[in-house]
Amino acid sequence: MQIRGTILQTPDANSLQVLEDHVVTVDAGVITDIIPARADGATRETLANDTAEAANDTAEAANDTAEAANDTVETLPDGVVLIPGLVDTHIHASQWPQLGTGLDLPLDEWLFAYTFPLEARYADINFARRTWADMVPRLLSHGTTTAVYYTSVHSAATTALAEACVQHGQRAFVGRVAMDHPEGTPQWYRDANATEALEASARSIDAVRSVSGNNGLVEPIITPRFIPACTDELLTSLGRLADETGVAVQTHCSENQWEHDYVLERHGCTDTHALERFGLLRPRTVLAHATHLTDDDRATIAASGAGVSHCPLSNIYFSERVFAARLALGAGIPVGLGTDIAGGPEPSLLAQCGHAVGSSRLLERSATSSIQRIDIVSAFWMATMGGARMLDLPVGLLAEGNRFDAVAVDLRSVGVDAHGDQTGTVDWSRMFEQLVRRARPADVSAVWVDGRRILVP
Numbered sequence: 001m002q003i004r005g006t007i008l009q010t011p012d013a014n015s016l017q018v019l020e021d022h023v024v025t026v027d028a029g030v031i032t033d034i035i036p037a038r039a040d041g042a043t044r045e046t047l048a049n050d051t052a053e054a055a056n057d058t059a060e061a062a063n064d065t066a067e068a069a070n071d072t073v074e075t076l077p078d079g080v081v082l083i084p085g086l087v088d089t090h091i092h093a094s095q096w097p098q099l100g101t102g103l104d105l106p107l108d109e110w111l112f113a114y115t116f117p118l119e120a121r122y123a124d125i126n127f128a129r130r131t132w133a134d135m136v137p138r139l140l141s142h143g144t145t146t147a148v149y150y151t152s153v154h155s156a157a158t159t160a161l162a163e164a165c166v167q168h169g170q171r172a173f174v175g176r177v178a179m180d181h182p183e184g185t186p187q188w189y190r191d192a193n194a195t196e197a198l199e200a201s202a203r204s205i206d207a208v209r210s211v212s213g214n215n216g217l218v219e220p221i222i223t224p225r226f227i228p229a230c231t232d233e234l235l236t237s238l239g240r241l242a243d244e245t246g247v248a249v250q251t252h253c254s255e256n257q258w259e260h261d262y263v264l265e266r267h268g269c270t271d272t273h274a275l276e277r278f279g280l281l282r283p284r285t286v287l288a289h290a291t292h293l294t295d296d297d298r299a300t301i302a303a304s305g306a307g308v309s310h311c312p313l314s315n316i317y318f319s320e321r322v323f324a325a326r327l328a329l330g331a332g333i334p335v336g337l338g339t340d341i342a343g344g345p346e347p348s349l350l351a352q353c354g355h356a357v358g359s360s361r362l363l364e365r366s367a368t369s370s371i372q373r374i375d376i377v378s379a380f381w382m383a384t385m386g387g388a389r390m391l392d393l394p395v396g397l398l399a400e401g402n403r404f405d406a407v408a409v410d411l412r413s414v415g416v417d418a419h420g421d422q423t424g425t426v427d428w429s430r431m432f433e434q435l436v437r438r439a440r441p442a443d444v445s446a447v448w449v450d451g452r453r454i455l456v457p
């Protein structure tokens, strides 16, 4: 498969790379070549023709497509550009039905009033399947080609989410939530005890991996909800499970003052150091929020290889502080972006880029702080490369050797003039900023995951 067009992406947190009119060659999901189109001499075909082919699932059509791929290039229409697929590093899949509502309470009350009752409903596998069937395609339509999901304590619902991701072609980490603390969770929604929670978590790893058709696109992830919801016994055993299996880990870390103070009181140290003692601070650990980190926490996280999922919109509702993205990046921590559905009421990861920049401007201006702002380029790097680096995934940048996860965005539909000024000079930097701040699913003309075109709603 070959695709011709202009690529906009961020190889590092400080630079926008524009590959104008290039041809990307993809073989078995892997990018084998990216070269300027003029040197390639390939024939032009329209995107619309191949979309029709991709929609056809029969074996015959698959053969035709394979043949066509050998001698044609899909050329993106004028005004359509290619960006790397987005990596959303923090999503509570089970909270999808309450997206956009229930934001009037502080975190500790929000959990018991709205969120635990909703999550308890995933004991009903049909409710789970209906939710996943709506959520996964919608997130793909936003350009979220990789999603890092928490589900609920229910193993069957968790496996069903992995099945939905495989079916719709979304790269994902799917984690059954472990939570057994008799005070931090309600009696009607928790694991019975640490042993059962550990056993269910271990079985869920196998179940996610064994989903029919899963060729590694969907991975399990060990998911202790957060320290207040887990006993020490459970946290210790899940740290051991991560060590034995090498499976990625996700949890919340120093999300807000209440939670941060609770851990200081219970463990006499910050979340970061408590998680380290439990063996949960490791490469491919995703720490959500981390708004209350100390300098020492940052150094500890950086040394461990773990990363932070920055959820700027959610933090506005549930934290008292802005995540100091500039300090975390400066400390060498891989930082990704997260929607934190449904603590964050907006499903678009591109929109989070704008929120991350806006929050950093507030932080820069606050009287007691001298923390520099970030810009759209840094935010987009987090939404792509930062998340990919944290999870050790070969995505986030369209480059030779990486998997082809990409999104085609129509700048004309966004409302951006892609033709440049009177001299024909195109200001790609300005256009990129407009794309990131303004593009919506209606402006997404195609999505690919692992080289496969995804049909989005």
Ligand SMILES: [Zn+2]
Pocket: 090, 092, 252, 288, 340, 343
């Ligand atoms: Zn969360």
